[in-house]
Amino acid sequence: MSAAVFAKTLSDSRRSLIGWAVGTALVGMVYASTYPSQRQNTESIPEALRESLHVDGTAAGYLQATVFGVIVPLLAMIYGVAMGSRAIASDEESGQLDLLLAHPITRTRFALQRFGALVAGAFGIAALVWLAVLAVRSSAELTSVTPVELLAQCLNLALLAITFGALALGIGAAVGRRAVVLVVSAIAGVLAYTASTFATQIGADWLAYLSPFHYYIGGEPLKNGFQWGDGAVLVIASAVFVVAGVVRFNNRDVNS
Amino acid sequence: MENVIELRELTKTYGTRRGLTGLTLDVVRGEVFGFLGPNGAGKSTTIRLLLDLIRPTAGSATVLGLDPRGEGVELRRRVGYLAGDFVCDGRQNVRSYLRFLAALRGGVPEARIDDLADRLGLDQTAKIKKLSKGNRQKVGLVQAFMHTPEVLILDEPTSGLDPLVQQTFLDMVAEAAAGGQTVFMSSHIMSEVEAVAHRVGIIRDGRLVALDTVANLRTGTVRDVEVTFETSVPATAFADLPGASRLSLDETGTTLSGQVAGSPDALIKALSRYTVTSLRATEPALEELFHSYYEGAEAAPRTESARIA
Ligand SMILES: Nc1ncnc2c1ncn2[C@@H]1O[C@H](COP(=O)(O)OP(=O)(O)OP(=O)(O)O)[C@@H](O)[C@H]1O
Ligand SMILES: [Mg+2]
Numbered sequence: 001m002s003a004a005v006f007a008k009t010l011s012d013s014r015r016s017l018i019g020w021a022v023g024t025a026l027v028g029m030v031y032a033s034t035y036p037s038q039r040q041n042t043e044s045i046p047e048a049l050r051e052s053l054h055v056d057g058t059a060a061g062y063l064q065a066t067v068f069g070v071i072v073p074l075l076a077m078i079y080g081v082a083m084g085s086r087a088i089a090s091d092e093e094s095g096q097l098d099l100l101l102a103h104p105i106t107r108t109r110f111a112l113q114r115f116g117a118l119v120a121g122a123f124g125i126a127a128l129v130w131l132a133v134l135a136v137r138s139s140a141e142l143t144s145v146t147p148v149e150l151l152a153q154c155l156n157l158a159l160l161a162i163t164f165g166a167l168a169l170g171i172g173a174a175v176g177r178r179a180v181v182l183v184v185s186a187i188a189g190v191l192a193y194t195a196s197t198f199a200t201q202i203g204a205d206w207l208a209y210l211s212p213f214h215y216y217i218g219g220e221p222l223k224n225g226f227q228w229g230d231g232a233v234l235v236i237a238s239a240v241f242v243v244a245g246v247v248r249f250n251n252r253d254v255n256s
Numbered sequence: 257m258e259n260v261i262e263l264r265e266l267t268k269t270y271g272t273r274r275g276l277t278g279l280t281l282d283v284v285r286g287e288v289f290g291f292l293g294p295n296g297a298g299k300s301t302t303i304r305l306l307l308d309l310i311r312p313t314a315g316s317a318t319v320l321g322l323d324p325r326g327e328g329v330e331l332r333r334r335v336g337y338l339a340g341d342f343v344c345d346g347r348q349n350v351r352s353y354l355r356f357l358a359a360l361r362g363g364v365p366e367a368r369i370d371d372l373a374d375r376l377g378l379d380q381t382a383k384i385k386k387l388s389k390g391n392r393q394k395v396g397l398v399q400a401f402m403h404t405p406e407v408l409i410l411d412e413p414t415s416g417l418d419p420l421v422q423q424t425f426l427d428m429v430a431e432a433a434a435g436g437q438t439v440f441m442s443s444h445i446m447s448e449v450e451a452v453a454h455r456v457g458i459i460r461d462g463r464l465v466a467l468d469t470v471a472n473l474r475t476g477t478v479r480d481v482e483v484t485f486e487t488s489v490p491a492t493a494f495a496d497l498p499g500a501s502r503l504s505l506d507e508t509g510t511t512l513s514g515q516v517a518g519s520p521d522a523l524i525k526a527l528s529r530y531t532v533t534s535l536r537a538t539e540p541a542l543e544e545l546f547h548s549y550y551e552g553a554e555a556a557p558r559t560e561s562a563r564i565a
Contacts, residue, residue, distance in 0.1 A: 004359040012347070095343035099399075102307050103360040104333035253310040256300070256341070 009117035021125040025132035031067040033140040060222040076161035084168025085181040087114035092176040118165040126158035152221035159234040160216040166238035170245025265315035275301040277462040290449030291442040293459040299442040340411035342396035346385030390416040410441040446546040480538040482513040486531040
């Protein structure tokens with residue numbers, strides 16, 4: 001079985017992938033290393049106020065609210081959507097898909113190899129983030145979070161990127177239009193974040209269960225370690241997106 | 257003779273737009289088949305159906321006895337394809353891109369790629385993005401020919417090529433056919449296909465309007481004739497000659513000019529009764545026959561889109 005498409009996709013995207021991974025890891029590292037000064041700020045807030053604001057002053061609470069709560073997952077999701085939209089829709093719009101699919105490869109295998117490259121990249125980014133945060137773990141006084149707990153959160157980070165990548169790839173496979181992919185994925189991203197963050201406030205807890213974000217961080221891997229059930233939900237969601245997209249891909253015309 | 261391509265009532269509609277309507281056609285092993293037709297006739301539609309890039313609305317197509325949908329991998333392994341508007345990833349150089357395409361086919365001897373590139377005058381170290389249109393087309397030709405496929409399916413292969421390279425390409429096609437490969441190529445221009453094709457099919461508005469060998473098509477074509485006689489001949493002398501309805505005598509009755517369709521035999525025999533001082537006849541122009549098929553097609557796409565709008 002030839003993995004030419006997988007290898008080519010990775011090697012073509014290596015520059016942007018490395019750049020994106022290094023950038024994401026650096027952002028995570030910088031945020032993580034400001035924990036000591038943030039903690040002093042938090043400690044100056046009176047205990048009662050802190051509780052009413054749900055401010056968690058522990059290292060895990062800090063990482064969860066900042067590093068792994070907003071910026072790093074956002075960058076990971078952007079990576080997923082970018083790779084996912086490029087997997088099929090971009091090549092189809094530029095006309096390159098015509099040439100590739102005129103080769104002895106099934107559409108399914110083509111899509112899966114593209115998805116494989118996306119998955120590999122997502123794990124690469126997550127691994128680099130893990131190493132970067134580990135590097136500042138003791139200097140930033142984050143030792144109350146174990147490396148394994150960090151790893152558990154980074155695994156979920158990869159799965160989150162993969163879920164959004166699968167969504168983008170699936171839509172691209174189904175409709176072949178990049179603009180549709182980007183608009184739908186962006187809307188899905190915003191909804192996912194809002195649903196998971198504000199579900200409790202608006203009194204609709206069940207809403208959170210629809211959001212990939214909830215399965216990414218809701219189980220608090222930084223405190224509780226690996227959350228296999230949550231991970232499985234993200235894996236299954238990704239599989240559903242990819243399979244649905246590929247089924248449609250197999251049954252439609254390739255646009256010239 | 258074994259059919260390499262078989263189309264049966266092949267039909268494709270794009271929503272309400274006509275693509276192809278009931279095309280039935282056979283291409284036999286080892287032949288070069290010229291597939292001609294005006295813009296929007298359905299040439300690219302036919303070709304993309306063969307490679308399973310698009311799916312027929314009705315009818316069927318097979319290549320090498322294989323179903324494009326169900327046995328697409330095997331089919332495409334044995335076919336070389338050049339798209340009408342060949343596009344490829346421009347970010348790398350020619351050599352590494354061709355190597356990648358070869359890997360998709362499980363590998364192609366490096367020497368074969370080098371040979372083809374050298375022959376077409378393609379610089380493999382250049383970045384694809386920076387190539388001119390014609391040179392990019394050469395990349396498309398190399399990838400279609402490099403694995404010496406049993407069938408070559410080429411959509412307007414000469415577009416963008418200069419006359420010298422066009423000649424090289426025609427030589428490559430002739431050699432491929434001599435080596436047993438089958439070539440199915442589309443074009444707008446008869447003269448280009450005429451030189452290498454054994455048979456020609458002309459499609460218009462999604463249906464086949466002519467299908468014959470190049471030799472037979474030639475015999476059905478028209479040639480310009482001009483004959484002068486020593487003395488004037490009767491006005492009715494050539495009036496009811498078969499195929500000569502477009503011949504006319506001048507007032508003096510000494511010059512006969514006009515066109516003869518098909519074989520000039522009847523004219524020659526009729527001429528023998530008089531003293532001829534000069535005779536001029538042109539080569540039969542396939543191009544003209546071809547234009548007669550093209551005329552009337554031009555309006556078709558317009559009226560169709562007007563109806564939709
Ligand atoms: N994706 C599509 N959507 C809608 N209509 C299409 C599509 N592709 C082709 N058509 C229509 O099908 C008809 C045949 O098009 P096709 O591209 O096969 O013509 P062609 O013979 O290759 O023309 P050309 O010589 O210009 O390349 C045209 O009327 C065209 O408008
Ligand atoms: Mg065309």
